[in-house]
Amino acid sequence: MAASARFSYPEEIKDKFIATPGLKFKSGNTVSSAEIWEFMTKEAPRRFPYAFDAGTNHIGRFSADVHFLSGIKRAYLDLTAKDRLLKEHAAGTPTVLVQGGQAMDAYYAAGAIPLRPGLIMRWAGNMDEGLSLRQSETRGLNILESGRRKISIDACNQIAAHAAIDNKVVPVDLIAPYLCLRCSDMAFLVETHRNKAHNIPSYLVDHPVDNENKPWAAEYIATELRELIAKIALLSGKTITDEVIFDEIKLENRGRRIALEIFEQWWAADIPPTNSTDLFGIAHLGQDFVGDSVASVDLLEQGKREILERIKNKVKGTGVPDHAKRLFICGSCVGPNAYHAQSAGAIFVGRDDNYSSLSVLIEETGDPYLNIAKSILAYPYEQRTEKRGKWTADLVKRSRADGVIFMYQWGCNYQSGVARMISDIVKQKTGVPTTFVEVGELGRSEATEQSTNRVEAFIEMV
Amino acid sequence: MGLKSLDKIADALQRRPAELEQLRKAGKKVVGWLAYNIPEEIIYALGLIPIRVGQGGDGRLVEVGARHISTKNCVFVRQALGQFAEKTDPYIKHLDLVAIDATCIQLYRLEELINFYFGYKTVVLGVPRNFATKEGHEYFRKEVEFFTKKLEEFAGVTLEQSKLEKAIWIYDGIRQAIKTLYRYQSLNNAPLSWREVSTVINAGYNLDRGQYLELLQELIIEAKDNLSERSGSENIEARIFLSGSLIPPGDTKLVDIIEHLGGRIIGDDLWSGLNFFLNLEIQEPTPYGVADAYLDRVPHGSLPYLDLASDGRLANLKEQLKAFNADGIIYHTLRYCDAFTFKAGETKDVLGSLPFLEIHTEYSGSDFEAIRTRVEAFIEMIKSKKEIAELV
Numbered sequence: 002m003a004a005s006a007r008f009s010y011p012e013e014i015k016d017k018f019i020a021t022p023g024l025k026f027k028s029g030n031t032v033s034s035a036e037i038w039e040f041m042t043k044e045a046p047r048r049f050p051y052a053f054d055a056g057t058n059h060i061g062r063f064s065a066d067v068h069f070l071s072g073i074k075r076a077y078l079d080l081t082a083k084d085r086l087l088k089e090h091a092a093g094t095p096t097v098l099v100q101g102g103q104a105m106d107a108y109y110a111a112g113a114i115p116l117r118p119g120l121i122m123r124w125a126g127n128m129d130e131g132l133s134l135r136q137s138e139t140r141g142l143n144i145l146e147s148g149r150r151k152i153s154i155d156a157c158n159q160i161a162a163h164a165a166i167d168n169k170v171v172p173v174d175l176i177a178p179y180l181c182l183r184c185s186d187m188a189f190l191v192e193t194h195r196n197k198a199h200n201i202p203s204y205l206v207d208h209p210v211d212n213e214n215k216p217w218a219a220e221y222i223a224t225e226l227r228e229l230i231a232k233i234a235l236l237s238g239k240t241i242t243d244e245v246i247f248d249e250i251k252l253e254n255r256g257r258r259i260a261l262e263i264f265e266q267w268w269a270a271d272i273p274p275t276n277s278t279d280l281f282g283i284a285h286l287g288q289d290f291v292g293d294s295v296a297s298v299d300l301l302e303q304g305k306r307e308i309l310e311r312i313k314n315k316v317k318g319t320g321v322p323d324h325a326k327r328l329f330i331c332g333s334c335v336g337p338n339a340y341h342a343q344s345a346g347a348i349f350v351g352r353d354d355n356y357s358s359l360s361v362l363i364e365e366t367g368d369p370y371l372n373i374a375k376s377i378l379a380y381p382y383e384q385r386t387e388k389r390g391k392w393t394a395d396l397v398k399r400s401r402a403d404g405v406i407f408m409y410q411w412g413c414n415y416q417s418g419v420a421r422m423i424s425d426i427v428k429q430k431t432g433v434p435t436t437f438v439e440v441g442e443l444g445r446s447e448a449t450e451q452s453t454n455r456v457e458a459f460i461e462m463v
Numbered sequence: 464m465g466l467k468s469l470d471k472i473a474d475a476l477q478r479r480p481a482e483l484e485q486l487r488k489a490g491k492k493v494v495g496w497l498a499y500n501i502p503e504e505i506i507y508a509l510g511l512i513p514i515r516v517g518q519g520g521d522g523r524l525v526e527v528g529a530r531h532i533s534t535k536n537c538v539f540v541r542q543a544l545g546q547f548a549e550k551t552d553p554y555i556k557h558l559d560l561v562a563i564d565a566t567c568i569q570l571y572r573l574e575e576l577i578n579f580y581f582g583y584k585t586v587v588l589g590v591p592r593n594f595a596t597k598e599g600h601e602y603f604r605k606e607v608e609f610f611t612k613k614l615e616e617f618a619g620v621t622l623e624q625s626k627l628e629k630a631i632w633i634y635d636g637i638r639q640a641i642k643t644l645y646r647y648q649s650l651n652n653a654p655l656s657w658r659e660v661s662t663v664i665n666a667g668y669n670l671d672r673g674q675y676l677e678l679l680q681e682l683i684i685e686a687k688d689n690l691s692e693r694s695g696s697e698n699i700e701a702r703i704f705l706s707g708s709l710i711p712p713g714d715t716k717l718v719d720i721i722e723h724l725g726g727r728i729i730g731d732d733l734w735s736g737l738n739f740f741l742n743l744e745i746q747e748p749t750p751y752g753v754a755d756a757y758l759d760r761v762p763h764g765s766l767p768y769l770d771l772a773s774d775g776r777l778a779n780l781k782e783q784l785k786a787f788n789a790d791g792i793i794y795h796t797l798r799y800c801d802a803f804t805f806k807a808g809e810t811k812d813v814l815g816s817l818p819f820l821e822i823h824t825e826y827s828g829s830d831f832e833a834i835r836t837r838v839e840a841f842i843e844m845i846k847s848k849k850e851i852a853e854l855v
Contacts, residue, residue: 191767209591220602385575413535414535
């Protein structure tokens, strides 16, 4: 891989940026925009040079839209995750491995920091600083392969997160995801920890299938949520009342509402106000990708204001091609490279898995455990495939998508199992072309030609 | 000399498709089922005809199934999908309803696909991942109750206590008979082989369960009478125990290789084999009683269990290895059968010094030679070890 150009934030936006609000955190700490600027222009390029690699193959590359200032703060939250998590953990806040695509309310309410596999993998990657993109990816691959060697070559890439825990690359205090229909590997990977040298406790919250009109399914989950929260409370030392849980639910509901509003406004806009990276980067904070629900909601509010302002002023996001073809992305844990798609004339307008968990608000009165349980069972993405397909078709229409790409990761038995059925239903209901693509390179920058070719060929066809 | 009862079972099986056709003409309904935790007793007690579905070893059907699912799904699921797609299998074509329990979620996906693409009428039985907990039991009781109601609607009758009691009696008899046959086949002077017992189990997928029990009882009497007619082997044997992913009817690749190379299979803990018949004791003839018994049986590998020390599946494995006096274990895993594949290393660790060989495979023949070489070395190693032990 040839050395790529370096990305940097131009000095001319500095004054405008530092005039914007800073960020608030769950710990009660705040950071000013001047401090964020300092970090993103001096400290971060030194500590995390890989993140500033501007090569088009770098799927985690920062948004080129430097005038969308919330995007800079979003990148800041990513690159400071390591410091924040280590600091919080040292102060006694338990860290918990959880499933992606789920509401994190219960974990935060119980006083923990929930970490999806992707966040643990990034955290583990950042534990070694000063790495180029290639060095960083090699480090990630080494962790991943150490996991596959111990367990199986058939495992999907999330095994890297389990290996990072097992190898003590990052400190995790509890392994306790909700199960779901999105992921075939999580349950069995959690089970593998019983044969490891570490003594990290584990727990699974079940996900009963075919649960429609079965009140006993939600009751079953609610009982398990009580046990989960009690386990976390033992670690965090917090007293968990219904009120504490509702406070967190109200905060995260606020985030989910903002995220939904962003999508609605963005979809309705004549001109896409941001590129795909910024749309997903901000709106998906409603699902917390950064290990801090307060910071996520704070940035969602700021991001929404910026997006609405752009829509009002008919500003097009930097990087959005003229007459861009609008693509809706389906599948879990993986998606196409936004820069490649933009080069080929397309923009991504939504993702089914992320939108699913944003779309279900948790009731704010009554039994909070049962409310969370009902919300888990209500995710459209976790419904029977036919129902999920119809819901996806509706989203495709609402987002005015011109095409749909269903991507699934190597080793994902459940998403691969329904990729064709979802694609067929969406095509039948909307008339837009669909394709499905299996990828094995999840997040890497090398050997991406096969998936890139298929995505670009599809965009050309659209 | 083969046992005559085995021929009788084979004959009954040959007549079965035509019988089913006649029964359906007479108004009987056929319920095909897949997975591990469908309570057949309830299907049978409602006057429905249960047929256990699912075969392996046919690469062509795997390809047919793969048109609607992906290559990242296990070959058993892909082949089953291929069978449902083609509808030429003599049993599949007679199905009025397909019941699938969600022990393995890939099979749950299969249910969705056959319903959507091929129009099969289906019913799902939810199975808790946390099967060992009180709340897991509560959930499963409600699921079995719901499942029973669905079947009652389908059958047009209500479940009668006396009929359920009779069904429980028949199925308990079948389970006892299979356990006895397993014991016989493992003896030195065994009158039948593991392969033959496996064929008998597979016949039970399709035969009328009452008739099947009678045939099993005849076979047991005949096998017992013939125990002394075959002398024990004078040669040093490699007594192989099979574990891991299922080996369904039709999937003979590994079994053929082991036997061709002189290994003797003497037991298994497969969910397509002996495990299906173990530790299932229905204490109370009600849907709740049935639910509890099914959940308390030897757990299926697809249900995760987080405490290694108290894992019932591993405890059963150790017990069976001892009971069958196994010399080594071949742990068979199908590609993308994560439930068993991810446990391979752990199972080896748990079993300690017992010779252990993992075979990770599919239904294609492309890895035949590679497997043969590995199995041959494994069997030679076991035999050499035993020869040395005899000399010492």
